[in-house]
Amino acid sequence: MKGPMREQGLSQQSFVSASERDAHTGIAVRMFLWTGSKGAQGSGSERRTIYQKIREYDILEKRRTVTALKAGEDRAILLGLSMILFSAMMYFVLGITMVRSYSDSVWTEESNCTVLNSSVVAEINCSYSCGSECRKSSRFPCLQVYVSLNFTGKVLRLSYNEEAHEAHPECFYIPKCRKDHTLMHSIVMNISERLKTHQQVLCYYDPSEQQDSVLLTRLYGRGAIISSLLWPTCTLVGGTLIIAMVKLTQYLSFLCEQISRIKRMGLYSLTGASHTRVCTRKFNGGIQDGV
Numbered sequence: 001m002k003g004p005m006r007e008q009g010l011s012q013q014s015f016v017s018a019s020e021r022d023a024h025t026g027i028a029v030r031m032f033l034w035t036g037s038k039g040a041q042g043s044g045s046e047r048r049t050i051y052q053k054i055r056e057y058d059i060l061e062k063r064r065t066v067t068a069l070k071a072g073e074d075r076a077i078l079l080g081l082s083m084i085l086f087s088a089m090m091y092f093v094l095g096i097t098m099v100r101s102y103s104d105s106v107w108t109e110e111s112n113c114t115v116l117n118s119s120v121v122a123e124i125n126c127s128y129s130c131g132s133e134c135r136k137s138s139r140f141p142c143l144q145v146y147v148s149l150n151f152t153g154k155v156l157r158l159s160y161n162e163e164a165h166e167a168h169p170e171c172f173y174i175p176k177c178r179k180d181h182t183l184m185h186s187i188v189m190n191i192s193e194r195l196k197t198h199q200q201v202l203c204y205y206d207p208s209e210q211q212d213s214v215l216l217t218r219l220y221g222r223g224a225i226i227s228s229l230l231w232p233t234c235t236l237v238g239g240t241l242i243i244a245m246v247k248l249t250q251y252l253s254f255l256c257e258q259i260s261r262i263k264r265m266g267l268y269s270l271t272g273a274s275h276t277r278v279c280t281r282k283f284n285g286g287i288q289d290g291v
């Protein structure tokens with residue numbers, strides 16, 4: 001009787017020890033799985049936190065850079081607009097002064113003229129300023145010059161320019177009115193002697209032959225008009241180029257930002273997928289080891 005009872009006790013003890021060992025093994029497996037999943041979650045959250053910090057720093061730096069670039073672009077656009085406005089004002093001023101006088105002038109054709117006569121015919125009264133509210137009168141000699149237009153052979157009166165013709169059509173040159181009458185007389189006589197010395201002079205005449213006079217020089221010639229319009233044109237082109245370059249830079253920056261965003265999103269998706277695969281492998285490996 002004692003032999004069978006001892007064998008039954010030993011079998012019960014081995015069963016109990018096997019059951020306790022299985023229970024301990026299950027608890028260890030569950031603890032391993034929970035610890036592994038917790039570790040994976042903890043490492044993933046730490047990586048996301050680091051990525052978020054880097055991302056926030058990157059965004060902050062980009063905002064600072066964009067703010068600095070925006071201020072420079074605004075100044076450049078303001079400079080371009082100022083240059084365009086200045087050129088428009090210059091065009092307006094030149095248009096109502098030089099271009100209008102040039103277009104209204106009827107003496108447009110050039111020809112050679114032969115000086116026939118140059119003499120003082122009269123004394124013309126003039127006034128000069130002697131103070132803020134002071135005006136005094138003086139006189140200057142009226143030099144009258146006749147020339148023969150070689151193109152047609154007509155004898156016409158010669159004037160210095162459009163202003164002299166409008167002020168006194170019968171006088172060739174109008175000196176600045178001064179108190180010293182002798183000085184003005186000597187200036188006019190020197191001009192007369194020069195004209196007598198140079199018999200052939202270049203003059204401008206009216207091709208429609210409505211004017212009975214010719215001009216020695218034009219107030220605003222073609223070369224003067226072109227040189228005067230050159231600087232406003234350069235200013236206008238420069239301002240337009242500045243604005244165009246700023247807009248082009250903004251467009252290229254926008255394209256680069258879009259391309260970088262697309263690449264960054266693709267790289268982030270690939271990194272997330274690889275990280276998920278690594279965590280899955282670790283989790284599966286932990287289960288296999290526990291089993």
